[in-house]
Amino acid sequence: MFARVARMSRPDRLRADARRNHDAILAAARDVVIERGAGAPLDEIARRAGVGIGTLYRRFADRGTLLTAVVRAALEQSRDSAERASAEAGPDGTGLDALARYMHDVLDVRVSAVIPQVLDVDDLDRAAIAEVREQSAAAVERLIGAAHDDGSLPREVSFGDVGTLLVRLSRPLPGPVPAEVDAELAHRHLDLVLAGLRAGAEPLDEKGLSRAELSGLRDDEQS
Amino acid sequence: MFARVARMSRPDRLRADARRNHDAILAAARDVVIERGAGAPLDEIARRAGVGIGTLYRRFADRGTLLTAVVRAALEQSRDSAERASAEAGPDGTGLDALARYMHDVLDVRVSAVIPQVLDVDDLDRAAIAEVREQSAAAVERLIGAAHDDGSLPREVSFGDVGTLLVRLSRPLPGPVPAEVDAELAHRHLDLVLAGLRAGAEPLDEKGLSRAELSGLRDDEQS
Amino acid sequence: MFARVARMSRPDRLRADARRNHDAILAAARDVVIERGAGAPLDEIARRAGVGIGTLYRRFADRGTLLTAVVRAALEQSRDSAERASAEAGPDGTGLDALARYMHDVLDVRVSAVIPQVLDVDDLDRAAIAEVREQSAAAVERLIGAAHDDGSLPREVSFGDVGTLLVRLSRPLPGPVPAEVDAELAHRHLDLVLAGLRAGAEPLDEKGLSRAELSGLRDDEQS
């Protein structure tokens, strides 16, 4: 009875097949969201995962819960990338390189492709992702801080700029653009921006939004 | 008797009130699409325009027709901006400035904010926008060509890059970001990219997609 | 003011153009009903008549009124045919021939093609057609009586049978059957039935429904 309750909250502790379903649904959801947006029919996600719609609902209470799990997984990957990039830090003056590695990484795993799609959904359980979000943000902030400190990234370019750029770059282009081309272009344009930053020279007049400002911004609107 | 013919095809020649409604619906559609995406309920558009749903349908045969008109209007503005920027061209070496003016302009009028949203819709009447699309593209290509020629824009940065960047920059950020902040950030990040370009320094290894390649790309996928 | 009221009830006394519209609408309505059934959009009728929908409504208060007028016109033609056939009566023993002439006539003018389509409509103004209906029925009854009396039509074959057969024969066949073929087949099958009647030989055990029984029938159900 106790275990019963815990089932849905702790995806470990699941029977092997249930666990398998959980993961398959999550993966299918990510793919479908990338292809058809966050409003895609849940039936399609279930079909893609090879399970019945009932099973999907047994694992995820409703659409919001499912999408929350999708974002959560994406944020975990982002956090891990950022931490890895930090750990592998090179000598002074290479802070921007580490940051660049993180950013390309994030584009690679298509991770952030889902985040922007999903962030617009109203019934996300924001509390449930707050922690990972914080962890991810902190790791990225550390990367940026290091790059600021060793002079490889202008101080005007802030946390808010990096996050926003990633969102912009990872969104799939509209129209029938093949996935590989889409990915290639994203990396290319990231390189374009990075090249600009490396060339240096007072890119912007003002400082960008800090993490605090950015989240304050969102919270204000939250209501 | 002359006027009798072709009422719906020529939005001029409409009775005053009809014309007013036509425009109001178009404007409302643009706003709603920006806010809620291309899948927004038509009811809401009608309500926002202050007309009944029936009126909306009298003016625009169906969702596809309405969205087509929205894109068309956006493309017209884009074309006009580009032509204006060309006309006001400065002395040699300022080609990039003209291009920059165009790009900021496009962000300003929130024009391209609708394009990416809508381009994914499958029941667009692509034939109906082909001409303006062509005109807009041609004007932009001229701007870019001039910048290439006077050396202010690296040849590696192509038509495809500019268009894609605009799409990326003009999409509203996810989450509850106030419109002004959104706009401000878009301009800021455009400046970031432009600064990079101005700083020069071999931004990219390969050339980006040309207009032909870009459209070939889409057409291939068209099916 | 008096004239105003009378306008709609007395289609004579109309201004010439109004009269023209009235007739055009009626004709268009008949055609459209034959082609697309009694549920056809009024817009289409108006368009076919070459007038605006507003004009249609000025002439006919609503759908029921229009259809009532259509039936009324059809019944008038039926009555006229029947009276003509009576007037042209031949020598004794030819009563069935006169009846046959009437029946073919009715099929010819496509008159009865509309009647069955329209009789199902709920909001017919039955009072408004009662008189013509009565006149038409009386004339047909006279024809049938004569045929009974001169022995050319078995007494078992009644008023109800004749009317019902006409309804059956005049309905357009389903599917994409060209109008001429449809008409040809209707005449052919009428001939088939008539040939049977002429061959004589106790066609049926019981007598068919009389006029009174038939109309009692409908009235009972009226509710």
Added chain:
Amino acid sequence: MFARVARMSRPDRLRADARRNHDAILAAARDVVIERGAGAPLDEIARRAGVGIGTLYRRFADRGTLLTAVVRAALEQSRDSAERASAEAGPDGTGLDALARYMHDVLDVRVSAVIPQVLDVDDLDRAAIAEVREQSAAAVERLIGAAHDDGSLPREVSFGDVGTLLVRLSRPLPGPVPAEVDAELAHRHLDLVLAGLRAGAEPLDEKGLSRAELSGLRDDEQS
């Protein structure tokens, strides 16, 4: 796993309740179509079947699919009747009796009452009924051939005549005619025609349409 495949295509293999609904909807559809025509609201069919509108749509993808199933069932009954009549064939000279039995049968089961109503619908899936249609037609043709051969049916009376007559006779009469009366009259008028045929005597000058001509006719118009 085997059952998983093809749920909707094979109405057998359905879960018991689903099967029950499937049948109830089909029956309700037949009744409603007979009463209110092929344009009747699907809501009403669902209500009559005692299910929600969503269930109706789960079983039948859309209006066309539902009506196709209705016609199909009707054609199956027609085919079975015709084959039964053939099998029970009596001695020579009774070919017309067998045909008559078939025709009355078809009127009885109200089968053909739906066919004419529905054949006009344009989104029928004609391919899906082609086979049964062919079987039914072939069986009827055999009946007719036998009657021609044993001399009980004039060769001028063709396949096309029989089919068309059935269509004409089985259509419900317009106006509020109680179902039993309607049926009674249909049988009566069929008897009238049959009596004529039995009485013999050169019923018609020309031969009626053959099956091939009839279907050629429809196909030509198909477009």
Added chain:
DNA sequence: GATGAATGAGTCTTCATTCAT
């Protein structure tokens, strides 16, 4: 626990009818 059936609210779209020009 898995499945897919059933449900009904929400959207799109059509069309009869009213009303301003």
Added chain:
DNA sequence: TATGAATGAAGACTCATTCAT
């Protein structure tokens, strides 16, 4: 008077969610 614009109620269809098997 003629016109066609505006309206909203009604019907088709989709899809999130619940529930019986």
